[in-house]
Amino acid sequence: MDKKSKKVYTHCNSCKKTTSQTILFSKRFTELDEDFPENSSMYETNKVYMTIQCGGCEEVSFLIRHIGGAYANENEEYGHFDENFPNEEDETDVTLLDDDEQKALSKVLQNLYSEVEGAFREELSILAGVGLRMLVEGICIEQKISGRNLQEKIKNLQPAGLLSTNAVPILDKLRQIGNFSAHEIKGFSIEQLEYALDIINHVLKSIYLLPKINKKLKI
Numbered sequence: 276m277d278k279k280s281k282k283v284y285t286h287c288n289s290c291k292k293t294t295s296q297t298i299l300f301s302k303r304f305t306e307l308d309e310d311f312p313e314n315s316s317m318y319e320t321n322k323v324y325m326t327i328q329c330g331g332c333e334e335v336s337f338l339i340r341h342i343g344g345a346y347a348n349e350n351e352e353y354g355h356f357d358e359n360f361p362n363e364e365d366e367t368d369v370t371l372l373d374d375d376e377q378k379a380l381s382k383v384l385q386n387l388y389s390e391v392e393g394a395f396r397e398e399l400s401i402l403a404g405v406g407l408r409m410l411v412e413g414i415c416i417e418q419k420i421s422g423r424n425l426q427e428k429i430k431n432l433q434p435a436g437l438l439s440t441n442a443v444p445i446l447d448k449l450r451q452i453g454n455f456s457a458h459e460i461k462g463f464s465i466e467q468l469e470y471a472l473d474i475i476n477h478v479l480k481s482i483y484l485l486p487k488i489n490k491k492l493k494i
Contacts, residue, residue, distance in 0.1 A: 283327060285357050289334040296327040299335070319343055336360060369395045369469055372476055379484045384413050388479075395472065400462025407468070408453020410475050411446060414482065425450050437482055445474055 281298045306320045321342040328335045337360040371392055377385055391406035393399075408425075415428040418437060422428035429447050432438035438446065449471050456462055463471075 282330075283325065283338070283340070285327070285338055285340075286359050287329045287332065287334060288336065288359060288361065289332045290329060294332075295330045296338075297330060298325050298327055300326040369465075370473060370476065371395070372479065376480065376484055379487055380479060381417055381483075384410065384417065384479070384483075387413055391472075395465065395468070398465050400465055400468060401456045401460065403465070403468050404452045404456030404462055404471075406453075407449050407471050407475055408457070410479075411449050411453075414478065418482070438478065442474075442478070446478060449475060 282295050283298055284293055284295055286292070287294045287296065301323055302325075303321055303323045306322060323338075323340040323342065325338045325340065326335065327338050339358040339360075341356040341358070343355075369392075372380075372388065377388055380388060387406065387410055391403060391410060394403040394406055411429065412425055414420075414437075415422070415425065415432065418432070418435065420428045420431050420435060420437075422431050426447060429438075429450060430443055432446070433440055433443050452463060452468070452471055462468075
């Protein structure tokens with residue numbers, strides 16, 4: 276660690292590599308392991324807790340650096356072991372629309388999609404289920420699809436040329452998932468909801484993204 280410039284070199288989960296990071300806050304603690312004698316290199320471990328900001332992407336994250344003790348030999352060159360948070364292995368592996376694809380949506384749907392994304396990342400299954408239904412409702416409202424209820428509106432997406440016949444019953448399942456989540460206050464598993472998210476992603480791309488791509492293809 277460079278004390279003068281208050282920098283630390285460690286892994287950045289956003290950049291996917293080791294970067295120079297600014298230390299915003301740090302606190303050192305010493306832990307003693309009584310399983311080892313006092314004169315042993317394993318006896319004392321220093322833990323430095325740091326809030327850091329990547330010099331590349333500017334992502335703010337949390338780092339625990341273990342120095343000495345049982346971690347002394349983890350890295351022969353530096354003599355320390357780093358724990359970076361959020362941990363990449365702990366992140367929910369959900370397929371989401373990327374930033375450019377989300378920008379193709381209307382502002383209302385962008386905001387709603389962002390909240391659904393947050394629910395998936397935090398594994399809030401009830402909110403995620405309700406959010407998926409709201410996305411379906413939002414599409415129908417924006418496309419001015421008529422119907423007495425959402426079930427009818429979903430069916431009317433097909434004659435409007437916005438949905439294939441095979442996709443109608445699949446999209447209706449999103450309505451049912453949302454209803455179940457809202458009225459029964461019970462969530463489906465995140466794994467099940469990921470399949471539902473894939474469906475809504477496909478529909479959003481078909482309605483909002485593909486027409487814009489088609490305009491760019493001048494033949």
